[in-house]
Amino acid sequence: MPAGSLTVVGTGIAFGVQLTPQARMAIERADDVFYLLAEPAAEVWFRKLSPSAHSLRPHYAVGRERAETYVRMVEEILGAVREGRNVCAVFYGHPGVFASPSHEAVRRARAEGFSAVMLPAVSAEDCLFADLGVDPGESGCQSYEATDFLLRRRTFDPAAPLVLWQVAFIGVTGAPVEPSPHAFGVLVDHLLEFYEDSHRVIVYEASPYPVGAASIREFTLGEVRAAELGAMSTLYVPPAAVTPVDAGLRARLDAANVEPVPERL
Numbered sequence: 186m187p188a189g190s191l192t193v194v195g196t197g198i199a200f201g202v203q204l205t206p207q208a209r210m211a212i213e214r215a216d217d218v219f220y221l222l223a224e225p226a227a228e229v230w231f232r233k234l235s236p237s238a239h240s241l242r243p244h245y246a247v248g249r250e251r252a253e254t255y256v257r258m259v260e261e262i263l264g265a266v267r268e269g270r271n272v273c274a275v276f277y278g279h280p281g282v283f284a285s286p287s288h289e290a291v292r293r294a295r296a297e298g299f300s301a302v303m304l305p306a307v308s309a310e311d312c313l314f315a316d317l318g319v320d321p322g323e324s325g326c327q328s329y330e331a332t333d334f335l336l337r338r339r340t341f342d343p344a345a346p347l348v349l350w351q352v353a354f355i356g357v358t359g360a361p362v363e364p365s366p367h368a369f370g371v372l373v374d375h376l377l378e379f380y381e382d383s384h385r386v387i388v389y390e391a392s393p394y395p396v397g398a399a400s401i402r403e404f405t406l407g408e409v410r411a412a413e414l415g416a417m418s419t420l421y422v423p424p425a426a427v428t429p430v431d432a433g434l435r436a437r438l439d440a441a442n443v444e445p446v447p448e449r450l
């Protein structure tokens with residue numbers, strides 16, 4: 186295996202307090218550190234932790250397609266790995282959740298014969314489970330990027346929780362711009378094909394700071410189109426119904442198990 190390696194880590198959502206000891210160790214041991222964080226305050230914190238780290242933010246440019254920006258980020262990270270450096274790439278949240286350059290950097294490094302790993306971290310959805318009291322073990326959880334959900338008419342189950350990411354930037358393929366309320370309205374109209382106008386939904390933002398509560402704003406689906414969205418807004422749509430248990434499958438499970446399946450299932 187050639188010299189040079191890549192470790193991709195995440196800071197968690199709340200900077201400074203959700204960095205795992207494993208990720209901190211990877212940052213401290215690296216020859217070169219590259220980072221892309223969401224908050225100016227998080228960048229200040231990170232530069233104290235890793236003073237010689239290089240920001241990947243300059244790759245964002247007005248008019249540049251997001252895909253092209255990501256190619257440039259991956260190239261910068263891989264360039265250092267190819268020079269035989271032990272590189273750590275740091276992203277906010279979980280580095281592998283809605284963060285394509287991180288996955289691409291790992292794939293490319295491995296394809297070129299280098300050792301490359303990604304470490305897990307706290308994502309926005311992990312914070313949502315905690316802050317909104319949602320347990321995906323109860324009736325599952327469907328999680329989609331909002332533009333993908335809309336344009337591909339993803340088949341989903343309104344009787345299970347639905348998490349929609351990047352609702353402020355529906356249809357945006359370039360650098361993040363101002364959130365578009367009109368594009369969000371198209372998503373809301375689509376959701377109204379499946380839920381009542383009075384169905385309650387939540388615009389959720391976990392606190393990105395070490396202190397401070399999450400922003401949890403509840404609306405009816407009919408009202409939510411007027412909600413002010415931020416870059417970090419995630420839309421949570423609770424289940425609208427309970428799915429009945431299939432009697433035939435229950436009977437087959439009862440026959441297959443020593444114990445009958447409990448009634449409450």
Ligand SMILES: C[S@@+](CC[C@H](N)C(=O)[O-])C[C@H]1O[C@@H](n2cnc3c(N)ncnc32)[C@H](O)[C@@H]1O
Nearest residue numbers: 278279282283308309350351390391417418419
């Ligand atoms: C490019 S993705 C990055 C996700 C991040 N890697 C993670 O692990 O959560 C950005 C989207 O994540 C969600 N997100 C990021 N920060 C958030 C926060 N503080 N609260 C709620 N959702 C957040 C929003 O849907 C936002 O549009």
